[in-house]
Amino acid sequence: MDREKEKQQRVNRFNRASLIYDDYAESYRKVACRLLMQLDRHGWPPPRRILDVGCGTGHMTQLILEAFPEAEVVALDIADRMVRATCEKVGDDRSRLKVVVGDVEDVDLSGLGPFGLIVCNAVCHWFREPLKTFGRLADNLETGGRLLASIYGPDNCAELGALFGQVEEEWNLPREQHLFPTRSSKEWEELLTAAGLVKIDSWESWMRLEYANGLSFLKAIKAVGEAAGRTSHPLWLQRRILLEVIRRYERAHRCGNGVYATMHFLQFLFEKTDDPSEVMLFK
Numbered sequence: 216m217d218r219e220k221e222k223q224q225r226v227n228r229f230n231r232a233s234l235i236y237d238d239y240a241e242s243y244r245k246v247a248c249r250l251l252m253q254l255d256r257h258g259w260p261p262p263r264r265i266l267d268v269g270c271g272t273g274h275m276t277q278l279i280l281e282a283f284p285e286a287e288v289v290a291l292d293i294a295d296r297m298v299r300a301t302c303e304k305v306g307d308d309r310s311r312l313k314v315v316v317g318d319v320e321d322v323d324l325s326g327l328g329p330f331g332l333i334v335c336n337a338v339c340h341w342f343r344e345p346l347k348t349f350g351r352l353a354d355n356l357e358t359g360g361r362l363l364a365s366i367y368g369p370d371n372c373a374e375l376g377a378l379f380g381q382v383e384e385e386w387n388l389p390r391e392q393h394l395f396p397t398r399s400s401k402e403w404e405e406l407l408t409a410a411g412l413v414k415i416d417s418w419e420s421w422m423r424l425e426y427a428n429g430l431s432f433l434k435a436i437k438a439v440g441e442a443a444g445r446t447s448h449p450l451w452l453q454r455r456i457l458l459e460v461i462r463r464y465e466r467a468h469r470c471g472n473g474v475y476a477t478m479h480f481l482q483f484l485f486e487k488t489d490d491p492s493e494v495m496l497f498k
């Protein structure tokens with residue numbers, strides 16, 4: 216599929232998701248708090264200008280505005296309805312917020328920065344060209360500026376991925392990609408380093424979330440984009456597989472309030488520095 220068409224499909228999907236996003240984005244809200252708490256551990260003068268990449272409905276943007284009451288914040292998202300939702304959520308702090316509708320992989324950032332902090336909560340796994348995009352972000356960081364990111368990890372929705380595999384194997388079907396493809400922590404670190412940034416810290420979070428039943432879990436991950444794998448099975452077969460996976464999920468991963476699922480996030484704090492040895496001393 217050509218790039219523009221794929222991009223438009225993604226924009227449409229996120230625009231639709233913006234309407235129900237807040238009902239399903241519990242894991243992003245939790246990881247957003249953990250990301251900002253991690254910054255505190257590294258004591259550091261507050262940034263004056265901050266870029267929130269993939270701001271979604273503005274949960275992270277709001278936390279950033281609260282955590283840095285003097286900073287100007289630029290919230291950017293590829294989906295216009297997400298940006299609109301951010302404006303509505305932020306309300307009183309609107310005067311310190313600039314919003315931009317655009318694809319971080321090709322929008323011109325030069326007039327907006329340079330930034331002391333760039334935050335990417337649950338968005339980098341969407342980058343088509345992560346190395347190039349990290350390079351663009353690094354170019355728009357001040358020296359000493361930081362990039363703080365959370366990215367789906369390989370264990371995200373692991374129970375579900377395993378059941379898809381089980382059903383396909385038993386039914387003699389080729390193994391397909393049903394969930395969002397992920398990279399390891401090491402691979403992301405290599406990309407960030409190749410983009411010219413220096414690691415300060417990295418850590419991982421696993422969360423257990425509970426849903427009323429298998430179907431509501433699947434609806435949730437579809438709404439927030441985690442079920443955005445690629446499958447070539449015909450529609451009728453996809454439906455059969457899905458029903459079987461839900462049936463097995465409800466048996467295998469039952470808990471008091473319905474079913475549980477594991478969410479896994481890799482988190483990174485990187486810095487743009489002229490002198491990498493300083494970072495080693497700081498650690």
Ligand SMILES: C[S@@+](CC[C@H](N)C(=O)[O-])C[C@H]1O[C@@H](n2cnc3c(N)ncnc32)[C@H](O)[C@@H]1O
Pocket residue numbers: 229240243244247268269270271272273274275276291292293294297317318319320335336337338341342439
């Ligand atoms: C999972 S949501 C992020 C949520 C948000 N950061 C938060 O903390 O609540 C991912 C967001 O990234 C946006 N997005 C995906 N690819 C993008 C790109 N290339 N440029 C800008 N935004 C993008 C989507 O529209 C969506 O709103």
